[in-house]
Each structure stands twice: as C-alpha cells, then as structure tokens.
Amino acid sequence: xxxxxxxxxxxxxxxxxxxxxxxxxxxxxxxxxxxxxxxxxxxxxxxxxxxxxxxxxxxxxxxxxxxxxxxxxxxxxxxxxxxxxxxxxxxxxxxxxxxxxxxxxxxxxxxxxxxxxxxxxxxxxxxxxxxxxxxxxxxxxxxxxxxxxxxxxxxxxxxxxxxxxxxxxxxxxxxxxxxxxxxxxxxxxxxxxxxxxxxxxxxxxxxxxxxxxxxxxxxxxxxxxxxxxxxxxxxxxxxxxxxxxxxxxxxxxxxxxxxxxxxxxxxxxxxxxxxxxxxxxxxxxxxxxxxxxxxxxxxxxxxx
Amino acid sequence: xxxxxxxxxxxxxxxxxxxxxxxxxxxxxxxxxxxxxxxxxxxxxxxxxxxxxxxxxxxxxxxxxxxxxxxxxxxxxxxxxxxxxxxxxxxxxxxxxxxxxxxxxxxxxxxxxxxxxxxxxxxxxxxxxxxxxxxxxxxxxxxxxxxxxxxxxxxxxxxxxxxxxxxxxxxxxxxxxxxxxxxxxxxxxxxxxxxxxxxxxxxxxxxxxxxxxxxxxxxxxxxxxxxxxxxxx
Numbered sequence: 277x278x279x280x281x282x283x284x285x286x287x288x289x290x291x292x293x294x295x296x297x298x299x300x301x302x303x304x305x306x307x308x309x310x311x312x313x314x315x316x317x318x319x320x321x322x323x324x325x326x327x328x329x330x331x332x333x334x335x336x337x338x339x340x341x342x343x344x345x346x347x348x349x350x351x352x353x354x355x356x357x358x359x360x361x362x363x364x365x366x367x368x369x370x371x372x373x374x375x376x377x378x379x380x381x382x383x384x385x386x387x388x389x390x391x392x393x394x395x396x397x398x399x400x401x402x403x404x405x406x407x408x409x410x411x412x413x414x415x416x417x418x419x420x421x422x423x424x425x426x427x428x429x430x431x432x433x434x435x436x437x438x439x440x441x442x443x444x445x446x447x448x449x450x451x452x453x454x455x456x457x458x459x460x461x462x463x464x465x466x467x468x469x470x471x472x473x474x475x476x477x478x479x480x481x482x483x484x485x486x487x488x489x490x491x492x493x494x495x496x497x498x499x500x501x502x503x504x505x506x507x508x509x510x511x512x513x514x515x516x517x518x519x520x521x522x523x524x525x526x527x528x529x530x531x532x533x534x535x536x537x538x539x540x541x542x543x544x545x546x547x548x549x550x551x552x553x554x555x556x557x558x559x560x561x562x563x564x565x566x567x568x569x570x571x572x573x574x575x576x577x578x579x580x
Numbered sequence: 581x582x583x584x585x586x587x588x589x590x591x592x593x594x595x596x597x598x599x600x601x602x603x604x605x606x607x608x609x610x611x612x613x614x615x616x617x618x619x620x621x622x623x624x625x626x627x628x629x630x631x632x633x634x635x636x637x638x639x640x641x642x643x644x645x646x647x648x649x650x651x652x653x654x655x656x657x658x659x660x661x662x663x664x665x666x667x668x669x670x671x672x673x674x675x676x677x678x679x680x681x682x683x684x685x686x687x688x689x690x691x692x693x694x695x696x697x698x699x700x701x702x703x704x705x706x707x708x709x710x711x712x713x714x715x716x717x718x719x720x721x722x723x724x725x726x727x728x729x730x731x732x733x734x735x736x737x738x739x740x741x742x743x744x745x746x747x748x749x750x751x752x753x754x755x756x757x758x759x760x761x762x763x764x765x766x767x768x769x770x771x772x773x774x775x776x777x778x779x780x781x782x783x784x785x786x787x788x789x790x791x792x793x794x795x796x797x798x799x800x801x802x803x804x805x806x807x808x809x810x811x812x813x
Contacts, residue, residue, distance in 0.1 A: 335723035346718035349813045391812035
C-alpha cells in the first residue's frame with residue numbers, strides 16, 4: 277500500500293533496491309500491470325478503470341522508456357519512431373514529418389536511416405525517448421533508462437530528459453537504483469523498500485530532514501566510529517567559502533573538533549556537502565555549539 | 581524397357597524429367613502457400629496462447645487460451661511424429677473426400693500440406709519466441725492493439741528466422757513430394773520410380789537426383805541470403 281503524488285512538470289525519482297517493488301509501481305501507471313487494489317490517476321484519468329480502446333488512448337499520453345531500449349531491430353531509427361505514430365493513426369506524411377522533428381529534438385538528426393544495431397547505447401536510448409515522445413504525451417515513465425549506460429552517457433541522457441521535461445512541460449516518473457540519477461535531475465524523490473514508500477518529498481527538503489534515508493544514501497559517510505565525544509552531521513547547501521564554519525566553531529566554543537568524514541555532491545547543479553564532526557566536551561558546550569551552527573542557517577543533525 | 585538407341589532417347593529423358601519437375605513445382609508450390617498461411621497461424625498461436633502471452637485470454641477467456649494451446653500442441657506433435665509414408669496412406673480417405681481422388685499432383689497437395697503445416701509451425705514458434713518480450717511491452721506502452729503487436733512486432737521481428745524456416749520447409753516438402761510421387765502423386769519422384777527404378781534407367785534416376793540436389797541447394801541458399809539481408813541485429 278502506498279500513495280504517491282506527482283506535481284505537473286516535475287521529475288520524480290523512485291529509488292530502492294531490486295525487489296523493492298519499483299517495477300510493479302511504474303508498470304501500474306500505464307496499466308501494464310493491474311494493482312490488486314487502489315487506483316492510479318494520470319492527468320485526471322483513472323487508469324485502473326480503463327480497458328480496451330480507452331486504455332490504449334490513455335497510453336498515447338504516457339510515454340515509456342526502458343533499460344534495454346526495446347527498439348525493433350527490423351526497423352530503421354525513423355521507422356521505430358514512426359511506430360508510435362502508426363499506432364496513434366497519423367498519416368504517412370505527418371508521421372515522417374513528426375519523426376524527423378522529434379529525432380532532431382533528441383539530437384539524432386542524420387541517424388534516421390540507421391538501424392538500431394548500428395547505434396551506441398546512448399543513441400539507442402535517444403531513439404527510445406523520441407519514440408516515447410512522438411505522440412506528444414504529458415507523462416514520461418523511465419524504467420531504469422540509464423542503468424545499461426556508462427556514466428558519461430548516463431549524464432547526457434539525464435540532461436536530455438531534464439531539458440525535454442522543461443521544454444515540453446513533461447511530468448517524469450523515473451525508477452532507478454542509481455543515486456546519481458536522483459542527484460542529477462530529480463526535483464522530488466521517494467525511497468521504496470518491500471513494496472512500501474519509506475519517505476518521499478522534494479530532494480532538497482529530504483536532505484535537511486533528520487534520519488533521512490535519501491540523505492544518508494546521497495552522502496555515504498560510512499559507519500559511525502567509536503568516539504568519546506558527541507557526533508553531529510552538518511549539511512551545507514552551497515559551500516560557504518566565505519565562512520570558516522568549523523574553525524570558528526573550534527575557536528569560539530573551545531572545542532577540539534574532529535572531522536570524521538565529509539562528502540560533497542552536486543545536487544541539482546548546486547554544490548551540497550555533508551560533514552560529520554566529533555565534538556568532544558560536556559553536554560552544555562555541545563548543545564551551545566549546535567545551537568550556534570543552526571543559528572547560521574546550517575542543517576545540523578545530532579547523531580549521538 | 582527403354583531403348584538407348586532410339587534417336588529421341590535423350591530428348592525423351594529431358595521431356596519426362598521437365599514434365600515431372602513441372603508437377604513437382606505445382607504440388608510443392610501450392611502446398612507451400614497453404615503451409616505458410618496455416619503454419620504461420622498455428623506457430624503464432626502456439627506462442628501467444630501461453631500463460632502471459634498476447635492471446636493468453638482470447639475473447640477474455642483464459643480457458644479458451646489453454647484449450648487452444650493444448651489442442652494445437654498435440655495436433656502439431658501428431659503431425660510431426662507420424663512418418664510421412666504412413667501419414668500419406670492414412671490420409672487417403674480424407675484426400676479422396678477433398679479432391680475426389682488420391683492419385684495425381686493435386687491429390688498430393690493434401691498430405692504434403694498436412695505434413696508441412698506442423699513442421700513450419702514449430703519453426704515459426706521458435707522464431708517468434710526469440711523476439712524479446714520487452715518489444716511487446718514497449719508496443720503496449722505506446723497503446724498498440726494486439727493485432728498491431730502481432731503483425732508489426734512479433735512477426736515483423738521474426739522475419740529473418742521465418743525466412744530460414746521457410747527454406748528448410750521447402751526442402752522438406754520437395755523431399756516429401758518425391759515420396760508422394762512414388763505412390764502416384766506425379767512429379768520427380770514418380771519419374772525416378774517408374775523410369776529409374778522399374779525400368780532400370782540410371783539416366784532418369786541420375787537426372788532426377790541431380791535436379792533435386794540443385795533445387796535444394798538453390799532454395800537453401802535463397803533462404804540464407806534472404807535471412808542475412810533481412811536481419812539488422
């Protein structure tokens with residue numbers, strides 16, 4: 277049982293390990309699988325109540341891309357995109373025009389006559405995106421779409437999805453097991469495990485939420501070591517180069533601050549960092565130090 | 581007996597063999613067309629009526645799907661397990677009912693088709709099974725009808741495998757047609773049997789054999805060529 281609501285035009289990522297139920301979730305959105313109970317509404321339509329022609333009509337408004345691209349090997353790039361338009365019933369010249377137009381949009385002009393086997397993984401996924409978007413859907417479902425790609429290609433495909441989402445006003449639901457995907461393009465995210473949503477919300481909000489699983493997954497600082505002092509984690513959004521936060525903390529509170537770990541990630545194009553500090557000293561001193569940090573607008577989480 | 585001193589001897593050999601070849605083409609050609617139509621349908625149904633298949637629930641009934649799958653499977657196995665020479669004899673009453681006689685090239689079409697359909701159906705089944713299920717899912721996500729998925733995805737993607745299967749089937753049918761010929765079905769088999777065997781003429785026998793070998797080579801090469809040209813994997 278889970279509830280998930282996407283805002284129009286946002287990019288929503290669902291992360292979780294394999295077997296968490298991500299694939300079932302995404303496949304219920306366009307009714308490739310029927311939920312036992314509950315309902316799925318897409319753009320005002322209750323997908324679970326649709327069947328036959330109505331369901332096919334609704335699917336024209338929901339594009340889907342796949343981990344293994346699922347392109348027809350017997351068709352050229354252009355004909356693969358045109359399949360989508362053959363299904364919606366567009367005429368021959370309209371299909372051709374639209375296919376070439378959308379291929380240009382995904383950066384594949386000049387590849388229209390190639391067969392999928394002649395393309396690289398990234399190019400294949402671009403064809404997949406073009407096919408999914410040819411019928412002008414409002415929603416794009418991305419089913420581990422970058423999991424078979426190398427990091428550089430993944431980056432390019434994610435940037436393309438972000439760009440298309442912005443230009444076309446697409447709402448994107450993507451499922452992935454790669455944290456990098458969330459970092460790079462997701463406005464909101466949900467963490468899923470054993471068929472349940474453990475947490476969900478805007479990524480930046482989750483990062484400054486106590487005990488956030490997503491926060492921990494995005495900043496892997498490792499196990500908390502045995503220490504005598506207290507341990508806190510500070511999350512910065514935008515690196516405060518003009519303020520020597522830790523040096524000031526040590527000086528003003530007379531604390532021998534120890535740095536146990538730190539990570540900096542680019543999240544949504546912003547440098548975001550998390551530092552794990554050891555604060556030796558009595559409770560009062562530590563509490564004052566934490567309050568001081570918070571007063572500077574930093575997100576501080578007391579770990580122990 | 582044959583007379584090798586007859587000045588028209590070689591012309592007769594050629595005439596007889598060409599006439600036989602014509603009959604063989606007719607018999608094999610017609611049964612091949614029927615085999616393609618029915619074999620394709622049976623092969624596609626064998627795959628798609630399985631659990632989770634595209635036609636797992638024809639007319640909304642899974643029971644019908646299961647029944648269709650089982651019946652076709654048993655029929656195909658029966659057709660494949662009965663040796664052709666016996667099938668031919670078994671089918672005599674049926675052929676007579678259908679064509680009015682069990683002798684002649686037209687009558688030979690009946691057992692050839694009945695042996696060809698299960699053979700080709702299994703090859704179609706293998707070809708269709710090789711199409712990745714992800715392609716079907718992608719087409720479904722685009723809102724395709726079952727007919728579109730069947731024709732534009734399953735069959736279209738299996739075409740190279742089907743071309744190979746077809747050439748194998750043609751070769752099989754040519755072989756069977758020679759057997760039908762020996763019991764009155766006409767064609768090259770008839771020539772080889774009556775002139776080559778019964779009248780002790782190696783000229784006829786080798787003429788027929790050479791022609792058959794050439795034909796088989798030709799059709800197999802055509803099939804391989806087509807499969808290579810059609811495959812873009």
